[in-house]
Amino acid sequence: MSDDVPLPGSASVGELLRLLRDGVPRTRNELTTVTGLARSTVRARLDMLLDAGLVSDGGNEASTGGRPAGRFVFNARARAVLAAEVGATHATVAVTDLTGSPLAVRRIEQDIADGPDVVLPGLVAAWRAMLAEADLGSVRLAGVGVGLPGPVEHSTGRPNNPPIMPGWNGYDVPARIGAEFDVPVLADNEVNLMALGEHTACFPEAQHLIVVKVATGIGAGFISNGRLHRGAVGAAGDLGHIVAPNAGDVPCRCGNAGCLEAVASGAAIAAALRAKGIEADTSADVVALVRSGNLEAGKAVREAGRDIGEVLATCVSMFNPSLIVVGGTVALAGEMLLAGVREAIYRRSLPLATGNLRIVGSQVGDRAGVLGAAAMVVQHVLSPAVVDRQFA
């Protein structure tokens, strides 16, 4: 084997692509120097990436006298990613490029309780329609990412005893979608994906981050050392069913009593308002009341924020995040919820852990989950090991 002959196989093609993903155009010589690969190997690997369309001509470098060297640049439009966040009553569906930026987003109404054989074909139909409308029918797909409103075993993509998802337990989500699109299909809990979405799209510098979703239910997702923390069986972040200090023995839909969700979720706030003779059925009703200036609704949302903050205070002392992002429908009520959360956390957590802590509302709102689903796919399919296997 001579150094003039490129290495057999595809080792390091993924590493080259990883370098180029920052969008900076680079010459062959620059890539050879940075990677330490043989020049012949860099040449062969770039040819593979050019053939696959993942890298394209990035123009010539500014001439310094000799013949200007050609530059190569990552082509984020070479593949499309299909992403969806499935909620209890609707789903957000998107097509993105290889940076996870949306090319098209759409909301579809569907009931998770109809089961996977209805819900998943609904997503597939939406993706197909969006690809056709956006004239992306000829673009190759990179992968599919789906967020679901319950615990998911990420390694298999199967829901794991999800409480509000009848018919979904153990269902092979990747197999069903993979029968339609012959690309990697990944699934995860939607709150994990909200955390990944906020981190990737808005707070890439935050290494330790908690994202809380306050909607019909309550959940949380963690980023630790810049990576999603899913836990041993994908059950991390189940904030809603932790015993809340002020929940007493209020019954919870999970079968226990005293859960945070039983007193501080959108559903619980609506029930508390109804008990006071105020008409409110859903989280959205609660938000509309707050926005219309209803004082009782505002007080109830703030109190829910305090309850959530009491439980989060323990998380802050244990986990020491630099940032907490509060999202979900109820967060649309604005500062009322955040004020309650902040009040309880600053009162209850250890001073060292709150010294530099920021507590903010979601920056991307109801797109956080679908952005996270796309980011999950991009992380996977562009990881050096997976790229090397693709080209092997």
Next chain:
Amino acid sequence: MSDDVPLPGSASVGELLRLLRDGVPRTRNELTTVTGLARSTVRARLDMLLDAGLVSDGGNEASTGGRPAGRFVFNARARAVLAAEVGATHATVAVTDLTGSPLAVRRIEQDIADGPDVVLPGLVAAWRAMLAEADLGSVRLAGVGVGLPGPVEHSTGRPNNPPIMPGWNGYDVPARIGAEFDVPVLADNEVNLMALGEHTACFPEAQHLIVVKVATGIGAGFISNGRLHRGAVGAAGDLGHIVAPNAGDVPCRCGNAGCLEAVASGAAIAAALRAKGIEADTSADVVALVRSGNLEAGKAVREAGRDIGEVLATCVSMFNPSLIVVGGTVALAGEMLLAGVREAIYRRSLPLATGNLRIVGSQVGDRAGVLGAAAMVVQHVLSPAVVDRQFA
């Protein structure tokens, strides 16, 4: 630049060393194939590592007819690591090889309250004596790792408002030790290092792990995705000063009331026993009473375990670890403490999060912290980026 000439600089020398750290001897051809590096680069990098002693002759591969190729193997004895876990009243000091395995361990009595200008020279004297005794005086040092009984800003090695360490706040520990040994000096909280030690030495397969130390105080360390989770300012895992459900308004040495430490630490258990007329001053006294069959002491330790378990239950629901390791002096009382911890966690945590959860006693006992201090140094000094810089 021809492919026959190795790359200038030292890029990828760290990557080669990383591959060899598994202890498997490999030929040049094997290393070329696995890394994708130019053969001339592999040759030059191996020469660098051989000159530095970090790689040595690993014998010839079994002959397959032609001239057998020489193999190269990681030399873990090429450098020594100095490690220490500093507790309130004593320190465990060790010299290890580059796998973090101890070559010598010693316990020295010293009071953390004497301040860094007494304690750190004490460590230095112990290391020097151990190096001389173990005939390691001529071995080059790789680095120094120190665990301290309070919050430490890991990036600077400075204690951050530690409550039981007068004179240590903001002290530049690396500078003081670095003046004696001209190698990287890293410091961290001792419970973080216990977590790293248990993970590295006993449970490398556990990706999500909580280590709890129950001694004079109470603290915890987390491993997330196989990496130590320190938190935004190194304050993660401060279990002892979380409000415990059953602590009422018992005053804590931190100035607050109702902290877990105020009811469940070794100091708190000893105080509770004294209130019943039983002589007990320290955690060690409590352990001796339990071991001698004192029923009150056994009951008190089990109750402390329940209190700790109540707080850990929230951590289990949030963090979903596969393993909890309980260490520290009070854990030496054996099954009494563990039984209380297990009882409360299994009662309070979510079923999905406890389904595959193991709760065990420490496997390395009072060496966990010093093993973690050594592992921290090895991780740092053998990381590819640091190795590349060393050889640049």
